[in-house]
Amino acid sequence: MNGEAHRVADGVRRAIEAGEYEPGAALPSGESLAEQYGVHRGTVYKAIKQLAAEGYLTITRRHPPVVRERPTHVTVVRDRNVYRDEIGYYFDQNAKDWAAVKKPTRGATVPPPHVSELLGLAPDEMAFTRERLMGPPGAQYAHQLATSYLPMRLVGEIAELGAERPGPGGIYDVLERRFNAPLRWRETISARRPDRAEQTALGISPEVPVLVVTRSSTINHNGRDIVAEVNETRMAAEQFAVSYAVQRDASAAWPRQEEGET
């Protein structure tokens, strides 16, 4: 794992951390770095890719690599509660004031397999989607990328769900009003490497993992529980973490009763 590429990567990394290249500034071209370090351009290329994987650089075709803003270490973005303000439900107190980086888009696609399964759809069945890119005011890239999946059948029955603006409180209020029952949510967290769209939207390299929070919304309808919506939020794993308090099951009550202490 040692070698010339490593030497170059270490040198450039140190230069970035020493502030020799400002965040947002472009690096010298591969050719000139090769000259500077006395190695072949291909070797520089590998070093640059490595640094992009570590989150130091964003690389674009036909433009020199750009130094990313300092990875602001881990920010907690969730806890185990859902809150409500005058607008509607929200799940993330930090992101409350975020704005859409781009106008939300609506469409229809075949959801990823685990989403289809949650919604009870056939693997190749289409779903209605709504996509939002959210970020703090003034951010260059989106920090979170959220896609909401709804069964076509449901959108057909309840026209407001497919509207450009479903009204105050969003689709969750529409659902609770329509079914006259409370929504229940479950969040599942995993991680994977980003696809092309996620790389572009979040400004990250293929090697930087994204944290995926899949939230399913369940509601009771005629005595049966149905999953009405699945929301998948993706964020760069190096910048975000998800946190929650652990709750004691009845079996773990304290103080404990039936244990003989010495």
Place this chain on the structure above:
Amino acid sequence: MNGEAHRVADGVRRAIEAGEYEPGAALPSGESLAEQYGVHRGTVYKAIKQLAAEGYLTITRRHPPVVRERPTHVTVVRDRNVYRDEIGYYFDQNAKDWAAVKKPTRGATVPPPHVSELLGLAPDEMAFTRERLMGPPGAQYAHQLATSYLPMRLVGEIAELGAERPGPGGIYDVLERRFNAPLRWRETISARRPDRAEQTALGISPEVPVLVVTRSSTINHNGRDIVAEVNETRMAAEQFAVSYAVQRDASAAWPRQEEGET
């Protein structure tokens, strides 16, 4: 992004998925694959690295790549509760019957920065560690890699914490007995690329992200809350997900009172 390397990767991937190579079997050497596809060996090398990144292969130095067991998609490993059985607390109902793949080790290291911060240690201060590799019975690789960090000061005061076997119920029971107070836990989830030790222990490539669950144990001592232990569990993100139910804050109670419905 298209090219010869892609063609080779697609071909080999299809062969694996068609079952032409059994899980555990070795692939042909790079040289012979290069011949077979009519490309240069370096191109094959890139394709193989890509497939390893996708989780299909495990690559080892100087040995042909080995086909990994089919990534069994996402397995939920947590919910928001902590449970207790006759042995002690446990956080994961699925992993209840897992066994240690290797004998647990004890030692002392400088913890990662976020762990030091949680424990209230100086960035370069050492901590007592206990490391376990857990997996289902008979597994080739460990599925989860857990490290427990304790402040040296605490281990000095309470000798049982540093013992090879802290007794039934583990260190959590020791702490609750000693401080006569209940532990409280918080879990924070993020993801990153694995370091060398994690790659070896979990049998994954550098490009496959690991999910990191950091659990801090807080206990009240003389009226102050102290973080007595931090446990960091790592697992391959392609195989595991963490799931929990979302709870309604008081602001999000249902049915809602003060809203005029039309």
Place this chain on the structure above:
DNA sequence: TAGTGGTCTAGACCACGGC
């Protein structure tokens, strides 16, 4: 000693953006 993965150089070609 032969064969393996892993790395590097040298040189070539392509697609595309900016001049």
Place this chain on the structure above:
DNA sequence: CCGTGGTCTAGACCACTAT
């Protein structure tokens, strides 16, 4: 048109393993 990143080939070298 030139310069950029991105890719591929050809050929070399090394460290190590299996024989």
